[in-house]
Amino acid sequence: MARWDPNARERLGRAALELFVRQGYDRTTVAEIAERAGLAKSTFFRHFADKREVLSGGDVLARLFTGAIAAAPPGAGPLEAAGAALAAAGEQAFTAERYGTVCERQQVIAANPELTERELLKREALVTALTAALRERGVPEPAAVLTAQLTLLALGTALARWTARPGQDFTALAREALTTLRDTAATL
Amino acid sequence: MARWDPNARERLGRAALELFVRQGYDRTTVAEIAERAGLAKSTFFRHFADKREVLSGGDVLARLFTGAIAAAPPGAGPLEAAGAALAAAGEQAFTAERYGTVCERQQVIAANPELTERELLKREALVTALTAALRERGVPEPAAVLTAQLTLLALGTALARWTARPGQDFTALAREALTTLRDTAATL
DNA sequence: CCAGTGATGAGACCTTGTCTCGTCACCATA
DNA sequence: TATGGTGACGAGACAAGGTCTCATCACTGG
Numbered sequence: 548m549a550r551w552d553p554n555a556r557e558r559l560g561r562a563a564l565e566l567f568v569r570q571g572y573d574r575t576t577v578a579e580i581a582e583r584a585g586l587a588k589s590t591f592f593r594h595f596a597d598k599r600e601v602l603s604g605g606d607v608l609a610r611l612f613t614g615a616i617a618a619a620p621p622g623a624g625p626l627e628a629a630g631a632a633l634a635a636a637g638e639q640a641f642t643a644e645r646y647g648t649v650c651e652r653q654q655v656i657a658a659n660p661e662l663t664e665r666e667l668l669k670r671e672a673l674v675t676a677l678t679a680a681l682r683e684r685g686v687p688e689p690a691a692v693l694t695a696q697l698t699l700l701a702l703g704t705a706l707a708r709w710t711a712r713p714g715q716d717f718t719a720l721a722r723e724a725l726t727t728l729r730d731t732a733a734t735l
Numbered sequence: 736m737a738r739w740d741p742n743a744r745e746r747l748g749r750a751a752l753e754l755f756v757r758q759g760y761d762r763t764t765v766a767e768i769a770e771r772a773g774l775a776k777s778t779f780f781r782h783f784a785d786k787r788e789v790l791s792g793g794d795v796l797a798r799l800f801t802g803a804i805a806a807a808p809p810g811a812g813p814l815e816a817a818g819a820a821l822a823a824a825g826e827q828a829f830t831a832e833r834y835g836t837v838c839e840r841q842q843v844i845a846a847n848p849e850l851t852e853r854e855l856l857k858r859e860a861l862v863t864a865l866t867a868a869l870r871e872r873g874v875p876e877p878a879a880v881l882t883a884q885l886t887l888l889a890l891g892t893a894l895a896r897w898t899a900r901p902g903q904d905f906t907a908l909a910r911e912a913l914t915t916l917r918d919t920a921a922t923l
Numbered sequence: 924c925c926a927g928t929g930a931t932g933a934g935a936c937c938t939t940g941t942c943t944c945g946t947c948a949c950c951a952t953a
Numbered sequence: 954t955a956t957g958g959t960g961a962c963g964a965g966a967c968a969a970g971g972t973c974t975c976a977t978c979a980c981t982g983g
Contacts, residue, residue, distance in 0.1 A: 555930085577970070587932050592971065626923055660856075667855040668848075689919040696884060697923070731877040732920040735814055735885070739948085739961065765939070775963050780940060 556594045558584040563601040568651050572659040599665040602652055609676040611635045612698075616680040625686045626729055629698040630722055632677065636702070637718030641709060650710045674699055697732065701725040744782045746772040751789040756839050760847040787853040790840055797864040799823045800886075804868040813874045814917055817886040818910055820865065824890070825906030829897060838898045862887055885920065889913040 552558070562583035566575040577598050581591045595601045615635035619628040641649060656662040677695035686694065705721035740746070750771035754763040765786055769779045783789045803823035807816040829837060844850040865883035874882065893909035 576968095588971095589933075589973090590931060593931080596971095598970070664852050664856045667859055668852045671855055689915055690923065692888070693916065693919055694923065696888065700880070700884065727877055728881065729923055731881055732923060735878065735882065735917055735920060743961085764937095776940095777942090777964075778962055781962080784940090786939070 552585065555584070555586060555590065559586065559591055559594055560601055564648070564651060564655070567602075567655045572655060572662060599662055602656065602662060603665070603669065608636060608640060609673055611639055612673060613676050613680040616677065616684065619684070625681055625684075625690060625694040626697075626725065628681065628684060629677070629694050629701075630725055632698060633702060633705070633721035633725065634718045637716070637721060641706070641717040646713060653706070653710050670699055697725065697728050701728055740773065743772070743774060743778065747774065747779055747782055748789055752836070752839055752843070755790075755843045760843060760850060787850055790844065790850060791853070791857065796824060796828060797861055799827055800861060801864050801868040804865070804872065807872075813869055813872070813878060813882040814885075814913065816869065816872060817865070817882055817889075818913055820886060821890060821893070821909035821913065822906045825904070825909060829894070829905040831902075834901060841894070841898050858887055885913065885916050889916055 559580060563575070563580045566580060566583065577591050578588045580601070581588045584591075591601075595603075612632040612635070615632040616628045619631045623631070656666050674692070674695045677698055678691045681691040681694055682688070701721055701724040704724045705717060708720050708724075709715055709717045747768060751763070751768045754768060754771065765779050766776045768789070769776045772779075779789075783791075800820040800823070803820040804816045807819045811819070844854050862880070862883045865886055866879045869879040869882055870876070889909055889912040892912045893905060896908050896912075897903055897905045
């Protein structure tokens, strides 16, 4: 057996979420999280830049988005590409088996301003990544940012409805949210 | 004369901006800011919730926005109300005499992730306030959020162009940005 | 058997942010 | 004038976040 148990980062993430759910984010110490994962405080900061990052999830969503946009058929318009990105998120990230974890994560984030702040930064990073991927497809400039913003707006409402009641299909919710937003935007 | 010099909060804000410009945000200590303002560290935290808040500006913009929206003529549509909000910002907040301070502030924020994060939180608060004000006018629900988001998108591009070159009129830039965004949104 | 590598632990150290307590000018009222 | 309350501030202890350095020790390849 190895000297250290593997998946230290994953263990830290799970320990953190459990403690945050049980006793709240700010009543949980980094030392506590590390101890629960069988590690030291210094090791925590070797895996995460700061305490908030432990709920981040990394670049998974960004790469999912940009990958789906790049893989969309050449004839597809910006909104169809955005729909493909949301569908990819629904199939890879917001699946039935991750439902519980995603719900807990969202609740913890909503309950804490610091975490909400960090989530907004991640959201902005997603907007930037989406915008770049759309421009790569030849979408000109105010349309690219606008489509990216609409996509994240749709992601937000879809995620809210998905976590509100179990057993739904995220992709369908996202698609509906996106078309609703598009229709509303057209009548402004 | 009073026991303490007045405008402690304002003095702290100025001292902070000066130090941030000269030596950077994270190479500046709260104790340093307080000392420069002739105050103690504990007094700093009595005026600002945390170090980032010292560049915040409070609810000024939010009240400006909601006030202008509420004061817009009853017949005006959501986008016209949004234009009025941006015009109010141009007349009260982004004036020629505040130009230097605003530019410095934007540069410091852009140079630091922590401050950018806080700025995004403020932006979200503005979106929420705008959405509520629009709903108050009878704008139904996906249109209200969408208009609010468009408004802050326009604010962002207008602010970028305004700070890029001195001597321009913010309100005109904002109005142009908003109509451009509306036109693009209509063709999505 | 030995040197290099790499993830970790231990702990000193600085800063942010909270909290308590004491101080002292200002104010109102008698 | 005297007296007590109010409110802004200073001093400093304290917890936690976050950085940094150094030592440890299994694993690897020669």
